[in-house]
Amino acid sequence: MLNEVLEMLSLEDGDVAVDGTLGLGGHALEIVKGIGVSGKLLVFEQDERNLKVAKERLQEYGDQIIYINDNFCYLKTRLAEVGVEKIDAALFDLGLSSPHVDDAERGFSFMNDGPLDMRFDPRAELTAAKVVNTYPEEELTRIFWLYGEERFSKKIARKICERRESVKFSSTVEFADFLSQEIPKVKGKHKGHPATKIFQALRIEVNHELEVLEELLPQVFELLNVGGRVVFISYHSLEDRVVKQFFKALERPVAEGDDAIYSNFSDPYVESLTKKPLVPSNEEVSANPRSRSAKLRAYKKIKEKI
Numbered sequence: 001m002l003n004e005v006l007e008m009l010s011l012e013d014g015d016v017a018v019d020g021t022l023g024l025g026g027h028a029l030e031i032v033k034g035i036g037v038s039g040k041l042l043v044f045e046q047d048e049r050n051l052k053v054a055k056e057r058l059q060e061y062g063d064q065i066i067y068i069n070d071n072f073c074y075l076k077t078r079l080a081e082v083g084v085e086k087i088d089a090a091l092f093d094l095g096l097s098s099p100h101v102d103d104a105e106r107g108f109s110f111m112n113d114g115p116l117d118m119r120f121d122p123r124a125e126l127t128a129a130k131v132v133n134t135y136p137e138e139e140l141t142r143i144f145w146l147y148g149e150e151r152f153s154k155k156i157a158r159k160i161c162e163r164r165e166s167v168k169f170s171s172t173v174e175f176a177d178f179l180s181q182e183i184p185k186v187k188g189k190h191k192g193h194p195a196t197k198i199f200q201a202l203r204i205e206v207n208h209e210l211e212v213l214e215e216l217l218p219q220v221f222e223l224l225n226v227g228g229r230v231v232f233i234s235y236h237s238l239e240d241r242v243v244k245q246f247f248k249a250l251e252r253p254v255a256e257g258d259d260a261i262y263s264n265f266s267d268p269y270v271e272s273l274t275k276k277p278l279v280p281s282n283e284e285v286s287a288n289p290r291s292r293s294a295k296l297r298a299y300k301k302i303k304e305k306i
């Protein structure tokens with residue numbers, strides 16, 4: 001959704017921009033062109049392998065780009081360290097990148113066998129194997145239900161705990177095969193592989209995906225200049241909901257103090273640029289099937305919160 005991102009960011013020469021999810025640098029390459037030689041681009045990527053590939057690709061832009069090998073939840077602190085207090089534009093293209101799925105060793109795929117890992121950041125301690133082999137049954141039920149919206153969460157958690165008593169889980173395909181046997185088949189209900197929802201839940205848990213997003217959002221709003229824009233692309237309804245609800249509260253803030261006497265809502269702090277989320281075209285989905293669940297939301301800051 002490159003064109004949509006650029007249209008929504010409406011970049012200008014000299015802008016200070018953030019790409020919070022650099023990946024292999026596809027979006028960053030166009031953003032850096034959009035801000036011209038007087039602009040500055042700060043990029044975050046928690047996976048150092050992706051960062052390295054992107055850095056080579058963006059080499060010609062030299063120190064116009066500042067690379068930060070860290071989680072975007074440290075946005076404000078990391079920008080302050082390099083003397084940046086305000087930004088004009090930001091992109092967060094959430095989730096995983098192609099190498100995560102294609103490289104079996106990263107442990108995200110149940111089609112190609114690899115270790116049950118799923119860490120975006122290989123420096124992190126928590127792996128998917130640790131979650132399935134050590135979390136208490138109630139905790140597994142909770143994350144499968146909350147993050148996977150899996151209706152058989154309780155049963156699956158129980159079966160995992162029974163089985164790990166004798167043999168621990170270690171590989172993605174072995175775990176996916178186990179899930180296929182244990183997840184009851186509901187006629188016409190299960191689209192795709194039965195392990196899909198459980199794998200999604202584990203990935204969200206391992207990378208604390210919802211927590212880091214919740215930590216990020218107020219920082220983005222604070223850092224944006226009035227008139228500045230931010231774009232989010234999410235790939236599952238849970239993260240889309242977090243983004244939508246955060247900005248909805250800024251679009252229709254409940255009045256406080258004197259304002260409350262006259263109206264229920266005070267002036268908005270942001271304007272939504274996408275009344276409905278944008279979705280990829282049919283052509284984009286055929287060229288890149290992984291984009292099929294993408295939803296793009298964009299916002300413009302219109303008032304500072306004091």
Ligand SMILES: C[S@@+](CC[C@H](N)C(=O)[O-])C[C@H]1O[C@@H](n2cnc3c(N)ncnc32)[C@H](O)[C@@H]1O
Pocket residue numbers: 020021022023024025026027028044045046047050070071072073093094095096097120212
């Ligand atoms: C969908 S890809 C981004 C693709 C990128 N827009 C491009 O054009 O190549 C998401 C990337 O963001 C990284 N990522 C995900 N969550 C992150 C976080 N909380 N902090 C930093 N990087 C993150 C992932 O490691 C992955 O490389």
